[in-house]
Amino acid sequence: MGAVTWRAVGHAFPGPVGLAGWIAATVPAPLVFFEATHRWEEDQPASTSFWWTLGALPVLTAVAAARWTGNAGRQRRLSGLAAAVVVASLVGTVFVLASVAVHRFVIPLDGAIEWRLVRSGVPPLAVAGAVVGWLLALRDRDGSRARMAARHGLAIGAAAAVLGAVLAPATVRLGAEDSTGQYDMTEYGGVGPYAAGGREPGELSLPAADRYAIMAMGFAPQNPECRVAGGAGQPERPADRVAIPPADYGGDFATYAWVATFTVPDPGTYSLTCRSSDHQASYVVTRIPPIRGAVGEMIHWPEAVISALGTVPGLLIIADAVRRRARRR
Structure with missing residues (x-):
């Protein structure tokens, strides 16, 4: 693969908006939804949380395939579809593995992820999303969707930063609760x-x-x-x-x-x-x-620090929007 092709592969990775959406859909969303729909004494198992990752995967690969097709050339041939599917599937695999790492090392919920479900669910979902993204990219010949996203980048980034600052402490709290092992509430006074x-x-x-x-x-x-x-x-x-x-x-x-x-x-x-x-x-x-994973230490970090970390995806979106506007000028 030449340098141009490698640059196109790099551009296939979702930008800051895609990254923020993936984080929101796979980390705080499962915890907040489970808290709102289940009794307080129930802890979320890792298997149900990972369903959110599988649900977000076809959206991610659709974005990756559309970005690849837009940068590599909108080829209507079967070879263009195959390249888009392969690249998008690789991008999706990287993001899925990152989610698995979060579930294992940061917020290790009860139970285990069913690897049979991962092996059987990830490939078809990734391919389906990539095909949809390829088709959408073929229809968007003039790149109007990308320009529209760039125009609204500042507003999207500001909203994501505020939402991240609010959700980050709640995510740490809920993650710590659901990652607590067997605990004997013996009182010493x-x-x-x-x-x-x-x-x-x-x-x-x-x-x-x-x-x-x-x-x-x-x-x-x-x-x-x-x-x-x-x-x-x-x-x-x-x-x-x-x-x-x-x-x-x-x-x-x-x-x-x-x-x-x-x-x-x-x-x-x-x-x-x-x-x-x-x-x-x-x-x-x-x-x-006994709280497992890195979240057991994060509850002791200052809340302002956790909230600041939650704003990072939104700030990246704002920085990307500013960069795009400067480049157009």
Whole structure:
């Protein structure tokens, strides 16, 4: 393949708009939809989440085939269709593998992706989308669709940036909840009318030197200022807030949200005080929830950082629109 052909292959990859659409359809959309349509105690399995990837695949390959055909020449011959299908299928495979990596290393949901479904579903969906994209590219002889997308790039990018900033923290929270392994909600004490009989401070009986989680019960505010005291020669120390608190833990009695963590150097009796906007709020201490994948660390990142990451696809769309306008001038 010559340099011109390789450049055409590069142009077949969806631009910033396609990338933003793929991310939205395969990462936050499954989590938000599942949260809205299922009971709070249910966790989304990886198999149902991956259906969204398969649904987005033919759209992706249609875009890739149309871009390839527009850049390589709108050939109506069978060879032109075959080239568009091959290139679009390769692009689709790269994106599907990226989604698999996200499901395995970033947000590893319960269960496993059915590889039989991947092997049997990806090829026909990729080919079908590529054929549609090739046909659409043949009809768009003057490139009017591409010019229309470029004219609206700034508006699309701004909308994508705002939506990404809103969805990114929710995606991290829901991903952490659904990526939590088997978790025993053993309580070691707490503070508040439902956790420690109204005593202030609450008494903790901690069995080992370890990190522990402070859980907000029910509708208790998720931004308390908690402090732990006790232990030989240990001063009172503040608990570290969880920046994006995962919730939906617990059972029939109450739901819990992981709002803070602290570490003790020795087993023994400690005391807990928590201040929040609700004086009747209750907080209990449990083991750290076992959250799998990188999302288990991302909940501790500042929420502003997560929101800023969510704006990146939209900012790329804006930058691409500005570049296109400058080139036309």
